Amino acid sequence: MTTTTYLVIAVVALFFLVIFQISKAAEYVSVLKGEEQSRKQTNKVNAFLMLGFMILGLFGVWYCNHLLYHKTLLPLESASVQGERVDSMLWVTIMITGSVFIITQILLFWFAFRYQEKENRKVFFFPHSNKLEVLWTVVPAITLTILIIIGLRNWFYFTGDAPDNAMKIEITGRQFGWIFRYPGKDKTFGKKYYKLIDDADNSLGLIWKDNAAMNLKDDPATHDDIITESTVYVVKNKPVKLIIGSRDVIHDVGIAQFRLKMDAVPGIPTTMWFTPKFTTKEMQEKTGNPNFQYEISCDQMCGNGHYSMRGVIEVVTQEEYDMWMIKQKPKYFAAFPDKDPANKKDSTVTATAVTPK
């Protein structure tokens, strides 16, 4: 430990000592002065502080908003069509709960101040009032019903079926990263079986050759599946349906800018769909942040690397997407280089050439 540490400890200890001494002294004084009188004095001070707390508190609420609002997602419109609905619902909820917050907090601290103990005050013996109680049962109930209706309409829209033209992408969580799969030209995801997973060349366990021991047959649909890690490309204004899974523990696909998230549960696939509204480039301009990325954050505790389980969604135009897609090679060819037509062509042209490993 350094001397500064000792110094800090000494100062803190001294500070506490002073507080204790003052508190003890205050007690003695109150006994000497007459306890009832000093109690009344303290009562006034505390009543006043209650009022002060309310005023400063409300100011603090405003000030906190002033400092932090622009750091949230709210100033920018949502980057997905679905997120717009989340936002509008959020605003209705803020308005309602915000007004209740302000009214009830003001009443609480105002009553505390206003009805502080006074010599001749006669309290109002008021044990109940059916009218009032019915009032504040019915009004919250009606308000909540409205919120429920708005909420459930959105909920069924979010969890409902994705449109038919949606692009399907599979996303699989693992400790600690994301694996993406596109179905390839045949538009079908080939079958997979978790016992075939091998981090060397088959990270998802695709069934791409016969396996007698496990009684599995090669599924040709796997042969054109495209697998990428950490970054996934999607097209602006085109709905995307994610089919979500996990290899090991529970993860969660969270995309804050789209206002959505869904768990990745091993053994139980889940889905989520959304329609991105802006390309990554557009967002970089809108946010004024050249480093802006749509980040996939893992939102479910999944182990010691949870905080670093980052994926990126690159939202691009259709042309850019097509350009990118052309360059992708099915994973099958990496596992079986001899099946790759590109390699075959090479070997027929120069039979003697050594194909690089």
Place this chain on the structure above:
Amino acid sequence: MSNEAVLHTPSSYAVHDDHAHDHHHHETFITKYVFSQDHKMISKQFLITGMVWALIGGLLSVLFRLQLGYPDSKFPWLQDLLGKFWVEDGRITAQAYYALVTTHGTVLIFFVLTAGLSGTFANFLIPLQIGARDMASPFMNMLSYWFFFAASCVMFSSLFVETGPFSGGWTAYPPLSALGQASPGSKTGMDLWLISMALFVVSTLLGGLNYVATVLNMRTKGMSMTRLPLTIWALFFTAVLGILTFPVLFSGFILLIFDRNFGTSFYLSDLYVNGTVLPNEGGSAILYQHLFWFLAHPEVYIVMLPAMGMVSEILSINSRKPIFGYIAMVGSLFAITCLSLLVWAHHMFVTGLNPFLGSIFVLFTLLIAVPSAIKVFNWLTTLWRGNIRFTPAMMFAIGFVSLFISGGLTGIWLGNSALDIHLHDTYFNIAHFHLVMGVASFFGMFAGVYHWYPKMYGRQLNNTLAYIHFWVTMIGAYLIFWPMHYEGLAGMPRRYYDYSIWESFKQFAELNRFISTVVIIVFATQFLFLFNFFYSIFKGRKATNPNPWGANTLEWTTPIHPGHGNWPGEIPEVHRWAYDYGKDDREFIPQTEPVGANESHH
């Protein structure tokens, strides 16, 4: 008259059999302070053990807030103090960070706000306020504490095992919690965590059954259920909830133990972990979450209700005015108890839950806001046109209401699944449940301690220290948790060790530093309370007034130092409800006073 003389006046002699325990046999140190069967001593044991855990839990949060607030700083002295496992190169390790967070959550929710809160006040207040000599089964009551103590020891020992304590979050979701190869914390640390929690469940059940039996059977003459103080109603419903839900948690843990140790696949299916394929197929990881939340949602009310009960009592006493809407208060406690059993899946909206099922849970979840709203409005009306005395307990009670409003309102956001899909597992959620459950219940607990301290120890606490404690904690709580809503609204996920690699979340570095600094100050301030508490046990001013707050309830009719058996003479008879304050120009009318001939009716 000497104490002995008071004890042996003829009237008390007549009921000699009633208080067979009273002052007759000699008590040794062991039977009086250690294996005591006196509910008052057991309650103090719960309280002090709870305080030790609160201190540990708080300290853990200071440590992990150091990491969040000062991710680039190095703390070599911490490394000297804690060793390589926890701190490496002067930085808290990720493994240690998650172990700290997990242990913090577990011990605060279960050991402090369940055992420390219910254990203390159910034990202390139920017999004293219903007019009973002790609990229905003092022996079971003692066992309840010692099971808690054993659970504490096991949990504490897990801090010292080589692979560290459990680190998968207090919710302990499998497969992470089931598989040692998925995380070092899921090895021995998790075994100890499960053993500790199993012991804890036993403790809670032993205690809870006792509380329920005592409230139902041992009320004094005239103490009908509708004359019970609200504290007792709240503690009663708390115990009922615990009895109904803890066994479900227990079964969930048993299955987890089987999956961990005996090769079953209740929660496990299709796993490839750390380079190996596991044989388990056909289990469901989601099943655990249903079993867990079936307890853990009611658990938040198990934590809340005792605080609500005590706050109702304290607000009424110190406003010198009856609690407003007693029947509605009991009714809303009952409604909360029932509804809280039907909302568990609101923690699971994004697990792929069937959307229709989800919508039912939205409905019930938002419905529970109605009884909560009733309570808030009734508390406000209780203050209205009162004559308020700001005792330290009253300050904390008012603080409780404020925090409960702030945290409760955001429950309406999270309970609406379409919003939860955005805010789930972000800092918004952290802000919500810390305000509504964490800090608010703590305030209820502080209020209770400040209010009943003279009854517990026959001495008074220092008021100046109490007021400083209140104001710093109140302001600090808001400074810590209010800004977290904004982090949540940026989508910042909870349980992250470091945000600096995230373009979307790193803008809060400065705020995190601010929050961590406030955490340290608020934590330090709690020592004022601890000092006040322990110092006053021995050196506090002696209580001279057996009823210092001018309260109506029965505990204040006992002597300043009640013996084992509580009332030296006959147990008093009750003639009215507990809230005749300010009635007919009388400041207060104790429950023991018969209804006068010309007394007004309400």
